[in-house]
Amino acid sequence: MSGSSVHETVLSWSAGHERVIGARADESVLSAAERADLALPFGCRTGACATCTGRVVDGRIEHSRPPRALKDRHLAAGYVLLCIAEPRSDCRIEVGSDVQTELVSNPWK
Amino acid sequence: MSDARGPNETSTDGAQPGGSEGPGYTTPQAAIEESTPEKVAYVMGLYVGTDVDAPDFLGVVDVDPDSDTYTEVIDRVEMPNRGDELHHFGWNACSSSCHTEGLERRHLVIPGQRSSRIHIVDTNDRRNPELTKVIEPEEVFEHDLSAPHTVHCIPDGNILISMLGDRDGDLPGGFLALDEDFEVEGRWEPPGEIEMNYDYWYQPRHDVMVSSEWAAPKTYYPGFDLDDVEAGNYGQRIHVWDWEDRTVEQTLDLGEEGLIPLEVRFLHSPEATHGYVGAALSSNVFHFYDAGDEWRAESVIDVDAREHEGWEMPVPGLVTDLLVSMDDRYLFFSNWLHGDVRMYDISDPSNPRLADRIWAGGHFGDPAPVQNRELAGGPQMLQLSLDGERLYWTTSLFSSWDNQFYPEEAERGSVMLKADVNPRRGTMQLDEEFLVDFGELPTGPARAHEIRWPDGDCTSDVWQ
Numbered sequence: 001m002s003g004s005s006v007h008e009t010v011l012s013w014s015a016g017h018e019r020v021i022g023a024r025a026d027e028s029v030l031s032a033a034e035r036a037d038l039a040l041p042f043g044c045r046t047g048a049c050a051t052c053t054g055r056v057v058d059g060r061i062e063h064s065r066p067p068r069a070l071k072d073r074h075l076a077a078g079y080v081l082l083c084i085a086e087p088r089s090d091c092r093i094e095v096g097s098d099v100q101t102e103l104v105s106n107p108w109k
Numbered sequence: 110m111s112d113a114r115g116p117n118e119t120s121t122d123g124a125q126p127g128g129s130e131g132p133g134y135t136t137p138q139a140a141i142e143e144s145t146p147e148k149v150a151y152v153m154g155l156y157v158g159t160d161v162d163a164p165d166f167l168g169v170v171d172v173d174p175d176s177d178t179y180t181e182v183i184d185r186v187e188m189p190n191r192g193d194e195l196h197h198f199g200w201n202a203c204s205s206s207c208h209t210e211g212l213e214r215r216h217l218v219i220p221g222q223r224s225s226r227i228h229i230v231d232t233n234d235r236r237n238p239e240l241t242k243v244i245e246p247e248e249v250f251e252h253d254l255s256a257p258h259t260v261h262c263i264p265d266g267n268i269l270i271s272m273l274g275d276r277d278g279d280l281p282g283g284f285l286a287l288d289e290d291f292e293v294e295g296r297w298e299p300p301g302e303i304e305m306n307y308d309y310w311y312q313p314r315h316d317v318m319v320s321s322e323w324a325a326p327k328t329y330y331p332g333f334d335l336d337d338v339e340a341g342n343y344g345q346r347i348h349v350w351d352w353e354d355r356t357v358e359q360t361l362d363l364g365e366e367g368l369i370p371l372e373v374r375f376l377h378s379p380e381a382t383h384g385y386v387g388a389a390l391s392s393n394v395f396h397f398y399d400a401g402d403e404w405r406a407e408s409v410i411d412v413d414a415r416e417h418e419g420w421e422m423p424v425p426g427l428v429t430d431l432l433v434s435m436d437d438r439y440l441f442f443s444n445w446l447h448g449d450v451r452m453y454d455i456s457d458p459s460n461p462r463l464a465d466r467i468w469a470g471g472h473f474g475d476p477a478p479v480q481n482r483e484l485a486g487g488p489q490m491l492q493l494s495l496d497g498e499r500l501y502w503t504t505s506l507f508s509s510w511d512n513q514f515y516p517e518e519a520e521r522g523s524v525m526l527k528a529d530v531n532p533r534r535g536t537m538q539l540d541e542e543f544l545v546d547f548g549e550l551p552t553g554p555a556r557a558h559e560i561r562w563p564d565g566d567c568t569s570d571v572w573q
Binding site for chain 2: 013039041042043044045046047048049050051053068069070071096097100101103104105106107108109
């Protein structure tokens with residue numbers, strides 16, 4: 001990638017496949033994926049619902065507004081909300097609906 | 110009703126003839142006597158939160174036993190966007206407004222729980238409804254509201270929607286009003302009357318509305334976390350409103366036995382001042398009533414938590430939906446985690462008597478497959494025929510909560526099941542011939558949620 005404003009972003013699904021997209025520093029990873037014609041799960045698009053949760057395993061992102069659906073323990077573990085997450089470096093992010101399901105478990109089990 | 114005709118006088122199959130249709134029945138008893146057996150059911154179908162790249166849809170399910178396509182999803186109205194989480198929905202006109210000239214019971218108002226987008230679907234052709242209008246989320250956020258839930262038509266052609274959060278998915282929630290052209294009118298109540306919101310029901314003859322509490326959208330959207338219960342982030346109160354003034358007159362704290370009060374159902378008789386609310390997490394059913402100088406609420410049914418082999422803590426039943434039969438004789442509710450549907454005789458509203466129950470799916474009760482189809486969830490949203498003889502239910506609660514408690518449902522999809530009810534004897538029997546498999550749709554396995562009938566139903570119709 002040339003220039004500092006577009007970051008190479010590797011999206012990785014638990015099923016094993018990966019796709020690489022270029023994400024601009026001023027757009028969310030979700031929007032960048034949509035521009036690349038890649039479907040990621042999403043819901044509210046405002047950072048409230050966590051449907052779009054991904055997990056950053058490498059690289060740096062910043063949320064453009066408070067990620068209200070994530071608790072401190074989630075943020076500490078690298079979870080991000082892709083609808084409001086903007087890359088600040090090249091990134092590798094786990095994506096797909098099963099990342100959201102990692103946020104909470106069955107409390108009775 | 111002077112100028113509106115009962116739906117039994119019009120075609121109930123395919124396109125309705127033009128002209129003004131009766132938007133409902135004059136009384137609950139008329140609904141029982143004049144209605145014909147339901148032929149199609151409208152059912153929410155959803156893909157939100159899965160990797161299936163498809164929008165949520167309104168499913169048209171053939172429930173006419175004489176039809177060649179019985180128990181099939183015969184049509185799907187796909188929404189224009191992905192990510193909505195279609196959840197609850199309602200009609201532009203119900204029996205509450207049956208005296209309003211020119212109103213037809215024809216349009217479904219279908220909100221997206223996660224997207225805050227509101228869809229209007231025209232069901233003039235019952236088997237092939239059409240999407241006619243979309244209210245985009247930005248227009249909802251303008252009124253500092255999000256997460257639309259319960260839709261009731263209210264008198265004069267207006268529509269009221271309970272909204273669970275502010276524009277950021279935080280508290281407080283409130284109510285959004287639409288006019289009869291489905292334009293956003295704005296907030297219905299003075300902001301700040303309540304913090305949490307969920308379901309509501311009104312009884313206009315008594316100038317009263319009762320609303321319940323789930324939590325802030327940002328709390329329940331990602332899934333159920335016990336930390337949130339401990340932090341007091343879930344509701345345990347119901348609010349009694351002055352319907353005309355649109356203000357809260359009384360708030361009833363249900364306490365620990367009333368954690369997460371969800372569906373609110375008044376008896377159908379417009380004279381009645383009795384109703385019920387199911388507290389999901391405490392797994393209790395509360396009876397609320399007008400005691401003269403104030404409203405009171407008492408727990409009248411308590412579902413005990415049960416030990417589950419291999420699970421660490423006793424599991425609550427999770428009373429997620431309940432309904433009252435049109436003759437106000439029976440209360441039905443779903444125990445989503447345990448896996449049973451219960452039927453109570455409520456002839457004495459303050460002393461419900463267990464009449465019968467059915468086990469189907471769930472984490473207890475050794476769920477048997479129906480037609481060799483393994484059930485991947487417990488009984489959830491209920492709908493009863495107007496004559497009280499057929500009870501239907503689906504199995505999905507909310508996509509993120511499903512994934513926590515019934516993870517297989519994402520891969521297998523929901524089912525819709527049915528029981529034959531004998532109101533005279535107070536019994537139910539699972540209809541083994543009836544199975545609608547939402548796991549077998551061309552776009553992939555879908556979750557199925559709320560069910561509505563074209564001609565009025567036991568969970569939305571209100572009489573003035």
